[in-house]
Amino acid sequence: MRHAKKPGPVDAIVVGLGATGATAAKVLSEAGLKVVGFDRGPWLSAKDHYSGDELKFVNRNYLWPDPNLFPRTLRHDEVSEAERFPFSPTPQLVGGGTNHWAGWVPRPRESDFLQRSLHGDLDGASLADWPIRYEHLEPYLTKVEWEFGISGIAGADKYEPFRSKGYPSAPLRPTKFGKRFYDACNTMGVNGFPIPHAMVTHDHKGRDPFNTTSFWNQYGDPSTARSNTLTTFIPEAVATGNFELRSESFVREVTVGKDGRATGVVYVDPDGVEVVQEAKVVVLGLGAIESARLMLMSTSPQFPDGLGNSSGMVGKNATFHEYVFAVGLFDQEIDDPLHGWAGNYISGGTFEFYETDEDRGHIGGCLISASQTCHPINWVFPGRPSWGQALKDADRSYFNFAMKIGAILHDMPVESNRVDLDPTVKDAWGLPVARITHKPHVNDVAMSKWQVDKNAEILQVAGASKTVPVYLDRMTGNTCHQHGTARMGTDPTTTVLNEWCQSHDVENLFIVDGSCFPSSTGVNPTLTMMANAWRVSEYITDVWSKGRDEHITVA
Amino acid sequence: MTLKADWEIVGSPVDPDSDERLFFADHEWDTIEAATARIIPTDHDPGAREARVVVFLDRYLSGIDYIFAAADGSGFLKLTGKFADAWRARMSDMQRTYREGIRTLDSLAQEQFDRQFVALSESEQDTVLEALSGSVKPGPVTLGTSEAVQTFLQGVFDQGLPFFEALCLHTRQGFYCDPVYGGNRNRVDWDVIGFPGPTTLKDTMDGTYNTTEFFHVGGYDWNELVPHLGKVG
16 A cells, blocks of 8 residues: 555544544545544554454453553652653553453543642642533534444433433343442442443444453454444544545654644554645544654744643643452352353443542542453452462452452642653654653552552442552553643643644644643543534634634633 | 465364373473363362363473464464564573573472472472462452452563463463363363353354353343433433
């Protein structure tokens, strides 16, 4: 696949075709814009390439980035040299993280948009309100739930804010460990409910959700049960005739003209040839780490510190949502099997511990959920004996007698927690890799402790004979959630994007991934990110491309 | 260049009963077979020896022909380009880790018992593995306790692991993997722990393999599981 040195210009370029880039590609191309989309990873065929192979998907990085080709580095303070570490290894391929995800898609809460108003200054953190509110996102949350396909029960979550429509698909039947969770919640007076799931359970939009294998979290789904942009929004974009997809093509720079506007991108095609693609508008959806990296790599006389970085804030205030949890082991002498590997990863969850309760001694809270303990090689039992008879006995006694409950840590934004370019480590294309500098805020550590202890308490009520709490010490990026590296806000001196996720500096550059989040929220971010990407894409087609601009004023 | 999306399927599933050696020399084969049998021992159920973990490891370590099974388990994917280069370099490191590790096992065995590792009794081999690992052999899991740990990434990758850690991880992988990779012979190791795994990988692609019977059994009512639903009417 060798393009002419300079293919013709198009209306829009979308870089990164995961959850948000694919949403942009769909909305833009359906509105009639000519769009070229790039992904550095492959354009796989779900039905031909995906199956229940634990070794391949969970241990050998078939979907996760190869750490030698796409390294990242990590350090926990300002002075240490960063070490290679596969931090937040979101799969890089068409469909991105929606290929491998379990697919928790809860809605954000009204409080998530108001952290600064609610809590004022938090020492050592940089709390900020969003320049939009829940009400601005609500219509798009509904669009994504229906167009992408989400299962759930409207009204089951006692704490959910206003929704304009129910869910298009019903939840799966509960798992055994899910039933335990509901029973324990009801004993404790907690509102357990089926976590909204990025999957359909009937033929919504012609999909055939035949996958009942329980090979779910971290695996690709060969059926169309899972809501994956690879099998939904990408083919819908292609069907418009307005969208061309160039996979295994690595965008290394967003270029700007003398007037400071973006002119297009430079990418390396699969044969290693550099190609220039021009467009009227450039949309980034690489994820908050790689979008920041691409902006920082895109230096020019106008932007010596990186594209759109006159504020110096690109890469800063990065948040990552560590997954913290507790595992419960049950006594097979007195209990029935829980079959913790069965089900599509998540089952019941609750928002009971989400909002701030000052009595806990910290602000904020998390969504928690009961979830799979997964498959034989990697089933989740931290501290399992590593070898010998004890190992064999542990697997034999507890593989079917374990469950876990975990939280998505609502980590606080801290300016010095950031993504920048590693001074020495290069990727397989010779380009500087993303370096993560991160130290948890004290609120993060306190929240992790409180939430995990609550997880363990629920497990004990559910009948667990032993619990293994897994607390936050240092971030590993184990959720693949990334946010905050190009915050949106009204002040161009302290934020990177405006309320339409349009660069304050470069008016034809938009970022539709989690980079724009001023705060991390305590929910899995993809639904919010996709709804926001839809909102921004609609602004591009309906307002920006007509030569107008609009602004949102919030109270 | 062949794109990753177009990787060819070549070869065939690994025969667990094969005695052919693609990587290990005979002594290395025997040493690894004995060592993995101490990681997951044989008791009233099969252990690593019966699972043919040694075959799994020999094929894995032989190069880049056995890294990713084809989705349907009919053979293996032929890696290309930068992916092939990255895996070749990685496997070269892992080959060195094993060759040196096996020599270390023998030298520890010589120091302590004046014989090679394979010639030792099982308890003597355990003593050598304790020396290699730097800690005592793990004891049984106890109920009624709670032991805290710190967060970690999902899915353990083996790159850069020291020999003992790699050996433990690979033994586990060879014991519980899909049999296409040469271990978990006849899927008996899934039986050991009560995992009703698929007969073939292909069965996980077309709806043949169905696990819903392992979900909650019997009737359920969302209004009972989620009493709040009844309250909102």
